[in-house]
Amino acid sequence: MTFEIHFVTGKGGVGKSTVAAALALKKAKSGLRTLLVEIGDQSFYKDYFHLPEVGFNPVQVQENFSVALWTGQNCLREYIIHLIKAETLYKLFFENAVMKAFVNVAPALPELAIMGKATSGPRHHGPALPFDCIVMDCYATGHFMALMGAAEGMAKAVKVGPMGEQSRNIDKTLRDPEICKYYVVCLPEELPVRESEELYEELERHFGVKARLVLNKVLEEEIGSNEYTAAEKSSSKEFQTFAKDDKINRGIHREMRGRLQKLDPQLVPLPTVWDHNVQRLLDILSERLS
């Protein structure tokens, strides 16, 4: 049986969640039972897909396509109850304000629990997760590296015992290119491109992972310079300025695309979609994600 885990990350505001949703939709359409996972206390997809609620247990959006919201806290809770097979003991230990707060901030523990759950399928360890494909809409760059490094860090800190063993196992799975795929989403602007370059190189250097770069909201059409010259003579000031800015933007987009293609020749460019409708937007983007 195949098992796929896709991690989608990138700088804040580049459209990670939209790209993750488009990718999940594509996988679902191909027949894989797909779970789109977001991390944190508040759901983005709840309003995005107009769902009544999104929580820890998967909510179906359409056929083969469900969404869930994970926190380190509830991943850890589920895992520990699964291990010790006794909810009362769990409650005794974790269900007090102090421990809750502690788990929330304890170094790497929430991150480890999240990554442990994400990789539980191929590792055949932990509570059952009945999906073939998991798409993780991950935190912005900095937090993503904390997620990635949690297992390795814990394995180093705790060499013996089950925790160390599972941590090594998670770390190994994350580095397995057959199972885990990584996407760094980026906008054709200086700052996100620089951050993506750094993240791409860091992932390769530190984890031996080759990520796919996804350049979102690209202006793709080729406009001849004669069009810009003609626009300068337009009677409308708005159109004139539009044309001037369009030329600047397309120039920047070409430059940024070139820069990223040097790192990843298989860069996936996604077009700017001038449409507010989420379903149509996702359909267009998922077509392009091959």
Added chain:
Amino acid sequence: MKILVCVGNGGVGKTTLAAAMGVQAAQRGLKVLVLTIDPAKRLATTLGIEGKKDITRVPNQNFKGELFASVVDHKKTFDDFVMRAAAKSEAAKKLFENKLYQQLSTSLSGSQDFTALEKLYSSYESGEFDLIILDTPPAKHAIDFLNAPQKLSVLFNDKVARWFREPKNNSVGGVFLNLLNTGTKQVLSIMESVTGSELLRELSDFFLSIEQWQERLEARITNVHRMMVDPETQFCLITSFDEAKLLEAEYFLREIRKGGYHLRSLVLNRSYPEWFEGKAGTLKEKPTGAEKLFALYQKEKIFYDQRDREHSAFAEKLSKETHVLRIPEVAEPISDLQGLIRMAEILKEKGDSE
């Protein structure tokens, strides 16, 4: 002294806006400090803080007041805080070597928020500036920033510490031991079987090292909180436009009021391109020789028209209690002080000043 805290999701242009607000205040004659978290290279160069850790006067300025800037160095701020808080320097040294501390002070979610506030407070204490503008760390949710100190405070809380410090010696006791009593042994053995004894040792070392500085930490957090709810401290929520983000902004506004904080404005950044003039500017007839460009123009026009309507409805809904500013996206990236001055002018034009 006044404080302006810029909060918002990552990638919405917080840092640039914070710097532009700094420029605007300096133009009005104030001595301003802009505390940034992770400025883009060009912005850092513009502010003269690239690769520097100290508060720096922004070069090439000619304002009525004065503009200073600094990057918050997390590791250093955290360590400084520990040095001050630890009663003995050996305790601090031991803590610096603890693996959990090393992770905690660098990669823990929330620690950046903590150090940003810590840096803000020490700059505030110095009394050297008329206005301090804080650019907050990127977060998935703007609200996380406000909860960070309390989260951390609980971690260093003596009750938690005592609980971990005391696996064997009953004399230390502690609220939780008493509470759990017979359950404790069982619980610790479960934890040991799940995590391994090494982790427990690291944890107990960690809490031994931070013994006796809870009081200082609590005092600090109380002071920081007092500073944050002072009417002279105002918040500016910066967000981008889309349905989900706007709902989140509404949630944040409610939280900020509930917490007793003061909101100055809600900025919808990059909400339309600079060329967009709304209905008034619309070109209807096809210009000769620019057909392709015109088709694109029409598509974008429809898109931004719709967005404009949604914006207006949103601003209308909030207008009673909140000042909503819509800031256009400028085509050319801001790369020098002139760019910031231009952004400051846009802010002024949109009515953002005290």
